[in-house]
Amino acid sequence: MAYPIVWQIEDIFFPLISAIGVSVNLVAIMILSHGKCGLSKCITYYLIGMAVADLLVVVFDAILWITVPIYLPNSFARLTPMCSLFSALGSAATVISVWLTVTFTFDRFAAICYERLKAKFCTERTAAACLVTVTVLGCLESLPWYFIYEPRYIIDNIPWGCIQKSSYFSSPAWLAFEIINGILTPCVPFFLILLFNALTVRRIIVSSQIRRGLRGQRSGEKHKDVEIENRWKSIVLLFSISASFVLLWVTKVVYNIYSRIRDIRFYDSYTDPCFITDRTAKMLQVLSSCTNTCIYAVIQAKFREELKNAMTYPFKQIIKLWNRLKNLSHAS
Template identity: 55%
Template sequence: MSLIYFCAGLMSVISLLSFTVNVLAIVILCRGKCGLSKCITLYLVAMAASDLLVGITDPFLRKTIQVHFPYSLLNITPICAATEVLVFATTAVSVWLTVAFTFDRFVVICCDKLKRRYCTERTAAAVIGTVIVLGCLENVPRWFRFVPENEFDNLPWGCLNKPTYHTSSAWIAYEVTHRVLIPCVPFFLILLLNVLTVRRIVAASRVRRGLRGSSNGENDKDPEVENRRKSIVFLFSITGTFILLWATQAIFYIFTDIAKVRVDYTPTDNYYITEVTSVFLQLLSSCTNTCIYVMTQSKFRAELMNAVKFPVSAIRALVRP
């Protein structure tokens, strides 16, 4: 029981951290003073919003509230089922927005003809809207997965899996498809796009260094190469962190499915400890993007400092005689 409350406490911290950093990121990015294009800004705002929803629905509504308030309205069966749908839908949207952002950067760097038509604010909005709709639709069947655990005052209470959930070929196929879509396919796509992007940047940089070396000398700094270097650091920071934090959960579920491992859900069970750790790392991915912006974007850092200083300046102005 103490482990359950400890995990619930960690989830509360993640939820609070996710709410704080993602709201800050949304406010700063929406101000449009970070030197980023409208297309990139739209993707980053959408990613921050989806991470914010992940931080609210999964660690807070589904875990913290259910542990500390087991008799809250969130445990009424329809609300419990809706919460489950929201958790998986927001996670799916968050994951696929990372893929969409990676593909957008790939097009900018590797597809000169396509980028004029694809890398626009209108296209970005359409892609984001499509990801949101598909992410929600893919998880609607989860609503029909549950039956009430009990009934109090004519209210269905709790969420239990239907008896056919573990035996029905339709449900098994659905869960396998979900595991393939999240995170196996995104892993593959992100790795592939990053490899192609790096190959293009390295090849283009060698050509430019050769041309500049033959005409201007080897020691001159090339602003174009420097911009590409910053772009690749920014891209790899976001996608690399996503892969690292999701890898444990992906490997764990693939291993347990193949090996047919049974998790005992006791504090001493190594598989249970691994599962809890993997969930913790996966949820932590909803808090990392803002830290990446701070480390890689100087204008974002400046805007963040202004946001931190603003309350202090306001208080000083109020108390100043």
């Protein structure tokens, strides 16, 4: 049988996205941690938390769960306890990443739409509490994934590979867990992000109209309203992150709903459209863990400046060292 085209694509996609994902998320964490991007500490906390979660998605899901077993089939990653652990950790990182996107979206919604709520919720302390809470709950939600696998085969009393237990397909408890897990991630977050962004846009439009009315502006006149302009700039980052999440997760959400309705658990062949859709959705989901840094670089001028400084720093140090060596040689 010919090697499925989807797997051929995955063999290239996941190693490539692994290299990119680790690099861009480490860069984002490093730059945001310096606190020189002109963002409030509250927003910075959320963005760093999202970058760390995205990095862990790439490490546990793209690298240890998929890429390493493909190219190193006899490595430690193929041991049953290890691949079970990577499955659970990859799921936890994904849940945490998704729900941190929700909390960040709600934080910006509260800051823009409700002044009283902003004073209480949009603080460093609340952001830190949300990060810890989401992390703990995400780990607890994903813990059962460790127990769904059994060895694919045993060699010299050592369990290798991971295959889902037969009870996973027949037990009502596992079925309930799978349904609840699918609803919590990503269906509910998907809906909440769309809802918060829609309400935020509506509030901004209404506020803009009211301010223009109070300022006595006519439709044909052009006057700058600094507050409105700053408000729009402040939410460009939010909308960009949300739009990226929605676009890259929509395939996964729609397919999850469709597969539940049709009760799809097995595929007829590797050319089955459902199988291809499922694997495509997985690749898009992992890709979503690598886009935020690109968004920061496009939107945030100070982030671009810090990124430029980080990229040129090693060369500057080499030039300084070279100049010092030249000066020493001339002095001697």
